[in-house]
Amino acid sequence: MPQSQADQSQQKANLLNTRVGELVANDFRSAHLFSQHGIDFCCGGGISLARAIKRFDADEDALLNALVALAEQGDKQQGLEQLPLPDLLNYIESTHHTFVREKAPLLLEYSQKMVRAHGDNHSEIKPLAGWIRALVDDLVPHLMKEEQILFPAILGLYNQVEMQTCFGHIANPINAMQYEHDDALQIFEKISELTNGFTPPAHACTTWRVCYASLAEFEADLKQHIYLENNILFPKALALANS
Numbered sequence: 330m331p332q333s334q335a336d337q338s339q340q341k342a343n344l345l346n347t348r349v350g351e352l353v354a355n356d357f358r359s360a361h362l363f364s365q366h367g368i369d370f371c372c373g374g375g376i377s378l379a380r381a382i383k384r385f386d387a388d389e390d391a392l393l394n395a396l397v398a399l400a401e402q403g404d405k406q407q408g409l410e411q412l413p414l415p416d417l418l419n420y421i422e423s424t425h426h427t428f429v430r431e432k433a434p435l436l437l438e439y440s441q442k443m444v445r446a447h448g449d450n451h452s453e454i455k456p457l458a459g460w461i462r463a464l465v466d467d468l469v470p471h472l473m474k475e476e477q478i479l480f481p482a483i484l485g486l487y488n489q490v491e492m493q494t495c496f497g498h499i500a501n502p503i504n505a506m507q508y509e510h511d512d513a514l515q516i517f518e519k520i521s522e523l524t525n526g527f528t529p530p531a532h533a534c535t536t537w538r539v540c541y542a543s544l545a546e547f548e549a550d551l552k553q554h555i556y557l558e559n560n561i562l563f564p565k566a567l568a569l570a571n572s
């Protein structure tokens with residue numbers, strides 16, 4: 330349930346009164362935010378967030394909003410960890426697989442437009458379009474393998490239904506999917522290098538900017554998607570298979 334304004338103000342007041350070191354100890358993801366906002370969470374960790382913001386001259390509103398968003402994300406993650414397996418499978422398909430299928434054609438369209446308009450003058454554009462094509466060509470069959478082979482097998486385990494499979498132990502397709510996740514993340518590293526961390530140059534046209542913003546959004550969704558499968562779904566399926 331979304332928080333009320335009053336709850337959020339209270340949460341922000343609590344954050345300001347908490348020591349920076351304690352915030353990092355409670356949630357290591359906040360360390361990255363403190364670095365981004367120039368706050369020394371290592372040597373300066375013993376002071377309250379309010380004092381640290383003053384000392385390091387950080388943007389209080391932006392930092393508090395980011396910390397609140399992080400906490401909400403954490404709550405959502407915890408909710409997903411507690412979902413029964415069939416609901417988790419549904420969630421992954423309806424949220425993340427749908428996202429890939431909706432956004433992948435747009436990424437191809439934007440990058441092909443960029444090749445036509447700027448490919449001859451900017452050396453990064455053609456390789457970028459090539460990596461986007463490689464990513465989509467990897468991800469689309471990956472989703473199909475999960476939906477048609479692995480996820481039904483996990484559901485069979487959950488429902489204790491004897492299934493005839495061609496892959497032996499469920500660890501085999503899980504390992505294969507994990508390799509494919511690593512491949513997709515490696516492609517994104519190349520894309521991130523080529524795009525300077527999805528930062529368009531000052532002269533970039535609208536398509537170029539939309540393409541980079543869409544890539545950043547796609548990467549964030551893909552990381553969440555892979556985290557859910559590697560760290561929540563697969564360990565649960567393996568535990569069921571070995572029980």
Ligand SMILES: [Fe+2]
Nearest residue numbers: 421472475558
């Ligand atoms: Fe998936």
Ligand SMILES: [Fe+2]
Nearest residue numbers: 475506510558
């Ligand atoms: Fe996957």
